[in-house]
Amino acid sequence: MILDIQNILIFKTNIQTKSAKKMVLEVLDNFDEIERSTIDLDDRDCVLRIVSDNLTTDQIISTIRSLGFECAELE
Amino acid sequence: MRIRDTNKERVVKEKAAEMLVEYGFEGFSMNRLARACGISVATLYIYYKDKEDLIKKLGVEIGEQFFTETLKGFSAEMSFKEGLKKQWENRARFSLKYPREVAAYEIIRHSSHGDYILTESMKGFKEAMESFFSGAIKRRELLPVSTELFWAVAYGPLYTLLRFHSEGKSIGGKSFKLSKKTLNDALELAVKALTP
Numbered sequence: 001m002i003l004d005i006q007n008i009l010i011f012k013t014n015i016q017t018k019s020a021k022k023m024v025l026e027v028l029d030n031f032d033e034i035e036r037s038t039i040d041l042d043d044r045d046c047v048l049r050i051v052s053d054n055l056t057t058d059q060i061i062s063t064i065r066s067l068g069f070e071c072a073e074l075e
Numbered sequence: 076m077r078i079r080d081t082n083k084e085r086v087v088k089e090k091a092a093e094m095l096v097e098y099g100f101e102g103f104s105m106n107r108l109a110r111a112c113g114i115s116v117a118t119l120y121i122y123y124k125d126k127e128d129l130i131k132k133l134g135v136e137i138g139e140q141f142f143t144e145t146l147k148g149f150s151a152e153m154s155f156k157e158g159l160k161k162q163w164e165n166r167a168r169f170s171l172k173y174p175r176e177v178a179a180y181e182i183i184r185h186s187s188h189g190d191y192i193l194t195e196s197m198k199g200f201k202e203a204m205e206s207f208f209s210g211a212i213k214r215r216e217l218l219p220v221s222t223e224l225f226w227a228v229a230y231g232p233l234y235t236l237l238r239f240h241s242e243g244k245s246i247g248g249k250s251f252k253l254s255k256k257t258l259n260d261a262l263e264l265a266v267k268a269l270t271p
Contacts, residue, residue: 010120038124040120042105043106043116047105047120047125
């Protein structure tokens with residue numbers, strides 16, 4: 001399995017519903033810099049996972065917060 | 076810099092299988108798994124998109140391992156008796172060596188990911204078995220039964236005995252340990268039942 005783990009950003013969020021997830025992913029879809037984004041609704045941390053070469057964690061956090069959700073980087 | 080650690084990946088897969096068997100699908104969580112592995116949740120998400128992704132990958136990996144082991148020393152050209160004997164040996168060895176993985180695989184197989192992991196992991200295996208099956212019928216070493224009936228009679232006894240063994244008891248709670256002789260006797264009966 002080839003995976004460039006340097007480009008994967010992981011966040012804890014409070015995106016808990018299917019409709020919220022859909023909305024957030026649609027917004028993230030508009031970023032050309034984002035290769036792929038997923039949200040795990042099954043998990044307690046509602047983990048947002050983003051594959052991107054050049055976006056910073058701060059850019060993601062402010063985007064998610066501007067949509068009205070909590071978002072923090074998971075270390 | 077984050078460095079990919081294959082040892083860690085091994086631990087994650089082992090613990091994931093263990094957790095799946097112990098808690099089932101519902102009780103399985105990425106948070107719980109990360110804790111059990113002594114790694115951060117973030118690290119787990121580096122490797123897997125989400126819980127579904129992890130479970131699917133685990134299923135495919137166990138499946139591939141199982142089908143590779145099952146084909147060891149086996150050839151579709153073998154006589155029916157020899158071929159089935161090899162299949163029994165390989166399947167029994169795998170089940171006895173990796174009971175936890177087998178149990179986890181069964182759980183995933185019977186979930187909504189069942190078809191996906193079968194298609195992904197069975198590549199090559201299906202062809203070999205079909206050619207073995209039709210060859211044996213052509214040579215009149217095997218009764219021309221349906222594949223379902225074949226499977227039930229050819230492997231049913233093996234998996235029943237393996238289940239008794241893993242539970243440590245058989246019918247009515249009688250204690251049971253699988254011996255080579257019992258396995259051979261059962262194989263003889265299965266071959267006899269399927270031979271014209």
